[in-house]
Each structure stands twice: as C-alpha cells, then as structure tokens.
Amino acid sequence: MAHPTRHCLSYKGAMRVNFLLTTSKRVFYAILLLIAVLVLNFSLIHLAPGDVADTISQSMGGADQELLDQIRADYGLDQPFMVQLGRYIGGVLSFDLGYSFFYNMPVTQLIMERLPATLLLVLTAQLLALIIGVLLGVVSARKPNGITSHFVTFLALFGYSAPVFWTGILLLIGFSLKIQLFPVAGMRDVTIDGGFFVQAQDIFMHLMLPMITLASVFLALYSRLSRATMMEVLGSDYVRTAKAKGLTQSQVVYKHALKNALSPVITLAGLQFSAVISGAVLVETVFSWPGLGTLAFQSIIARDTPTILGILFFSALVVIVGNLLTDVALRAVDPRLRGRG
C-alpha cells in the first residue's frame, strides 16, 4: 500500500522527535514571553510619576533631598534605566524579585506565602467549572429541549452577565450570613486546632464559596461550548459507526463522543487562565482570601513597586504554565496533535 513498513516506523520516530522539538520550542517561547512581561512592567513603573523613594519618604512623613538621594542610591534608582532593568531581570532569573519595604520582607518569600492560596482557588475553580460544565453540556446535548438544556442556557447568560464580585457577595449574604453554612472570610480558622484532616476540612469549608463564585463564570462558558460541540459530535459519522457496532448508548456517548468533544473545551479553558486570575483578584477581595489577588490590591494601594512587579510576573507565569499544561492535555486527548507543532 501507500505506506511501506519501514516508512511508518520512521514516521512514528519522527513524531517523537517532533514532539520534543515543539515542546522545547514552546518552553523557549514561554521564557521569552515572561521576559517581555518583565520588561513591559518594569518600563511602565519607571515611566510612572513618582518612585519608591517618594513613596517611602511619604510614609515617613516627608524627607529632605539628601535622604531621598540616599534612598535612591540604596535601591539603585540613581542608575540608568537599562542598568536597572538588567539588574532586575538578572535578579528575577535567580529568583530574587527584590525587597518589599511595605511588608519588610523579600518579595519572593512574600509571594511564595500567598501563591498556594491563589493556586488552590484558581485550580479548583477551573476543575469544578470544567467537570460540571462538560457534564451539563453532555446531558443537555442528548436532550436539546430538555430541562438541563434550558438550565445551561440560563447559566450561560447568568455567568456571562453577572459581575463575579456581585455573585460572590450574593452567595456570601445567602450562605454565610443568612444561612450560616460557610465561614464569612479568610482561608482558615486560627482557633481550630487539630490534625491534617481537621485543617483540610476547615480550608475546604472556607474554599467552597470563593471556588463556586469563581467557577460560576467559567462553568457558563464551558457548559455552553460543550453542549454545542457534543451536539455536533453526536451527529458525526464516527458516532454512527460506533452505534452500528452495537455499542451501548453510554459507550457511544461517554467514550466515542466525549473524547472528541473535549478538545475544544480544553482549548477554551486554556485561553481562560488569564481571565480566571483576574476573576480571582475580585473573588479574593470579596472573601478576604489570602492569595496573590488581595496582596496585589494592597501593594497597589501602598505603591509597593517590587511586590506589584513580582505579582505580575508570577501571574504571567501561572498563565504560561497553564497554557503549557493545556497543550499537554490536548495532546493526551487528540492523537492528531501529537505529531504537529
């Protein structure tokens, strides 16, 4: 036939090499993107009126020119722009994001303390939205005029139109003030003492409302898209083939159709990482969740430049890693992508 044996073996080998190449190419691009983020943010902050020295002197209740110069020299602000930028990027590459005068600790340490809370919120919300969204999409695609389908339509409209912080406040009023199911704010109750499971349960209870709030936005997107793709896939030739083989309904739907419908949803979820982080900033503020979002808000108010830069860097990092993971997931789901760039 068209492909002799040796040819297809070498084809598989080529796929593997190609996979490694594209992966390293992607990582390289990711690093370039990160550096670009750094350069842009650093330049912006440099362009803005006022600098760290002004802020510090203000917080000290004013300072004379000599002290200002002293502070500028301490922070290297008297150096030319390119030197400062170079130093900053060099620092970041060795995991040194500078020192926060506002919190009085290294920015890296500060961020590392807050990052887990944000990651927990962002990842669980994404996962919840994906799982429930896909399930709703599948159920409503099988019965396009059923009650689930109408619910998805409603959810899609609500999720898109309701401001996420407002949804959060409504849930807060409903489920921790009126009905006291969940704690009002924070991530853990300091008065609770106990083993791992007690602590985990405590965090889980605190997580519920913020997670549901954040997930609601993306649940809307994912359920609508998976309904649309599922409907398309269920009408496809290969689903007919699967039925013709004598497979059961659930094998046809949850094996053959679902695996095909997943790719577009995963792609969309990958594109949403930046939006999820934006949403997290607002949700964290509503629920006083001790993550990067609340930290960002506080440091912006305090004009704590090194911390702001650090947070921007780390959130871009989270988005980029999220995109890379999305790629991995897509390749796992769709063999056609494994050979391509």
Added chain:
Amino acid sequence: MSPLLTVENLRIELTTRDGVAPVIDDLSLSLNAGETLSFVGESGCGKSMTALALMGLLPEKIGRVAAGKIIFDGEDITHASPARLREIRGNDISMIFQEPMTSLNPVFSVGEQIAEAIRAHQNLPRKAAWNKAVELLDAVRIPNPKGRAGDYPFQMSGGQRQRAMIAMALACEPKLLIADEPTTALDVTVQAQIFDLLTDLQKQSGAAIILITHDMGAVAEMARDVIVMYAGRKAEYGPVDAIIEHPRHPYTQGLISCVPHIVSDMTEERHDLVEVPGIVPSLKDFGRDECLFASRCQHRTEECMSKRPVEKHFDNNQIADCWHAEEL
C-alpha cells in the same frame, strides 16, 4: 431454503418541516445467504435510509418505520427492542459507510476500534480481542498489521481506512454486510481493490452483501440482483444481467446509458438524463399518486401523471414499476 432477509412492503417516513414524507414507499425484496443485492439510484432516493432501517439506526424522532416488515433470519426486527437491536448490530448485520475519512473515530487507534466491536459481542479479554483485530487487519490486506493496529485513522490513507472499516464490519462474522457507497470517496484504482477484497471476503465468510451505490459498473461486477430506486420507490428489481440487457424503466435506461462500457450498443441511444428537464422531486412530493419520474421522462403519458404505476412482472424475474414497461 428460506431467504436470510425478507423485506415486505416497507414504508419509512421522515418528519420534515413540510410534514411527513415517505422516503421509502412500499419496498419489498428478498436476499439469500451468501448472495449480493445492489441498490442503485441518485443520492436522496432513499438507499441509505433503507440501510439505516435495516440496522435500526433511523434518525431518532425524525424517522420511523411506518409500515411493513423486515424479517432477518426469521425475526421481524422492526419490532425488536433496542437491546435486541444492539445485539444484532455489528454482530449479525454490520455496515460499511461511505466516508472512510469521517467514519472512523479520529481519537482512537484503529486496532482499538476493531477490538471494541469484538468485545461488544464476544466475551473476549482485551488482549485476545486486540490480537483478533490484528488478524482482521491482515485479512483485509493491510501490510504490517501488528504495527499498524496502533495507528490512528489520520495516519492512514483513504483506502487503508476503508479496509479498516471492512475489518471492523467483519469482526464478528456477520451474516449480512451492508456496504453504503463503500468506494465513492476513494480513488478509482483503490475502488477496484476494495471491490475485489469484498468479493474475496464474501467467498470466505459466506456473508450476504447489500451494496448501495450509484455506480452501475460496480453493480454489474458484484451483484446478482439489483434494485433501482427513484424518489423512495422501487423503479425496477431483478437479476442484474437481465436488467442491464433490457432495462424496462426509463430511469434505469438513463442510468445504464451513463456507463457506456457496460453495453456498447446502448451508447447510440443515450437519452442522457441531463437533457431531460427537471430534478429529483422534493421530499414533500414523495407520497403523490403519480409516477414520480414522469416530469423527467420522455415516454410520459396522461396515465403517468395521474396514477402511481403498478408492478409489472416479466418472465425473467424482472419487475418494473412503469406504465410503459412492456413497450420499452
């Protein structure tokens, strides 16, 4: 010997925006084990609907068997339960579809898709089913079947995919194989190979084949009997040789004249269909009490426009639904 498949007065209705249309109207046929019957006609004439009805796969809520019987192996499957139909599908009756490009699931390996069909009907462990899938790929003449079983459809050519589809259809040694335009999407050279393969496999397995096509050439080569369909109705039914030699329905004549190499002297009197004004009637006209081909027919008379033609039987087992069958 009673035939493997008997269809009696089958009527299939589709619900459309304009109402209910009979996409298959009063169709009867019979097919013995090991024989090949061919359905011929333009697209939209109801060939594929017949195939889907035989599989119990009419589009849900839109299509239904309104009347008639489909008796397969002594059992009327128009009244079979969904579970019983699942047992039959892929096991006793299986099907090859027109588009090998889209009929295989792109995200599962070909071997898995074949092995899955085996596991659905036979209580075999995964490994054994996989090995059988490899054997089947070998039987449909895919080189290096062991290596290729792990390939995904996108790694195969159109002809190879159709071979894989055939392997999948034959996985449980069906008594009846329905091939719905199995070669339409393929290159001409590959078409011949696929037909050869089907013929060989039929000899080995003894399966009956229903070949749906619009290619009279393929019919002449493969089938014993042929049903010519037009607008959901049978136009002509009988042994292939007899019908090619003397078609008694003007539509059949037109179809055959499109393939000049079948009968060389037909070429002189090519009344090409393209010369005849009109197109296949739209679905909403399907049920009318008239000859649906009349608007395109140069032999039409008053009778054709006012009454549906009745079957006319001829001595050589040929049946034609045309008011003027005797004169043609």
Added chain:
Amino acid sequence: MSDMIDEPVVQAQSPFSEAWGMFKRNHAAVVALVFLGLVVLGAIFGPWLYPTDPFDMVWAPFSPPGQEGFLLGTDYLGRDLLAMVINGARVSLLIGLSAAVVSIFIGVTVGALAGFYRGWVEEVLMRVTEFFQVLPTLLFSMVLVALFGASLPMITFAIGIVSWTAVARITRSEFLRIRELEYVKASRASGASSRKLMFGVILPNALPPIIVQSALMVGSAILFEAGLSFLGLTDPNVVSWGQIIGSNRQYILDASFTVTIPGIAIFVTVLAISLVGDGLNDALNPKLRQR
C-alpha cells in the same frame, strides 16, 4: 437531514433588512434591544429628570427602598441610591462603550494587518497578541490605573489595551479566509491598492463576526470597569455601579440592598447586551440561519 429539504426561495433583499428580519425572529433579543435603549435614554436624560445630586447626603444611612420617599433607599452615607444608580449608568455605559471601541480598533487593526500581509508581519503581530493573552488582564489594568491616575480616559485605555486579543484573532482568521476568495483575487489583479483591498474589499466582508464580538466586548468592558471601580480604582469624582457596590460592601449585614441593587443594574444591562449579541449572531451568521 436538512440538506434533503428544499430551502424556500428567498427573495433578494438588502442585506440590512434581511439581517433585521432574522434579528426580529429572536424575541429575547428584540426585548433586550428595547430595554438597552431605555437604559441609554435613562443614562442620558435621567440626571435631568431626577436631579438629586448623587453625592448629597439626603437622609439617614441605610433607609430601605421605598421608604422615606427614596425609591431605592439610601447608602451608608445617606446618599440617594436611585440618583447614584442613574448617574452610575452614565459612567458605566460611557466607559463600557469607549473601552470597547478602543479594543475593537486595536484588535481589528492588528488582525487585519496580520491576516493581510502574512509572513513576518503576521508572526510578529501574533506574538504580540500572545503576549497580551498572557498578561493577567485585571492586574495589569489595576497597575496602569494606580500608576497613571484614575481618570476616565486612563481607565478606558487600561481596559481597552488588555481586551483586544479576541477581536484580533477573529479578524485575522476572517482575513485569512477572505483574502483567498475569488473576488479579492480579482480586485487584486485589477490593481487595487493594499489599503483599498484591506479596508474596502476584505474588511466589509469580515464584519459580521467582528460585529457580534464587538457587542460582547461592550458587555465585558462594562463588567471590567465594574471590577476596577469595585476595587476602588476609579475616578473619585464620579459615581459608577461597581464603585457603589465596592464602597457599600462592608455594610451588607446592615443593608444588603445597597449592594444588590447596583449589581442588578450591571447584571441586567450586560444581560441585555449579550442577548442583543445573540440576536446579531442569528442575523449575521449565515451558518446558523438554517436552524
């Protein structure tokens, strides 16, 4: 099955009246459009019809809606919530619209250039787009507003600059598709200039999906502005819906209506916009017309 059924013969109509005919079939979209019209009229003329100053303390804080003659009650400073919502509509709509215009302008330009010129132009512009997709949008806008001042133009710019990537991607893919069509090749062969080809020939045909996306952009921009002003990153001299929620949110125990009411205003407005977007999609997307 639908391809087996003859489509009714459609009489030639002007594209606009044809689209309007399709839009009208979507009743929810028509209702939403009427509602949006009322919101816009309310934002423009409301402050004249209801001249209470939204910054005036007119009554005791937290008067519930309907009592003391204040239809929507008063907030934590005793300001008239109705006056605040009416005046807030101006800012929310104004920023929503103008930020959408900024992002559509950037997005269409980037997408058109990338899709038209291909090659290195496309490579560079798509990298830039990717870069903006990676930026955490809200954080970046927060930084912009905090650094360069919370004026309305700055807020508009801060929202527009992070929101254009979707428009750019859509425009580019439309351009890539349309530039290969016969009539484009024909006008290229007849010597049309690049600018004429881009904006005179290709862009008009690429508009339908861009228009639908633009409608959605207005909604997202309103939500974005609400988020920023909820965090307090807004011009302190004007009232906006998000800011009412942000400043009252500490008092939800005393008076939850001060938070729910402006939230409903945002929700209903954005909902109306997205319903209109759905209607536009029905009207302009020929693929969906058969359904």
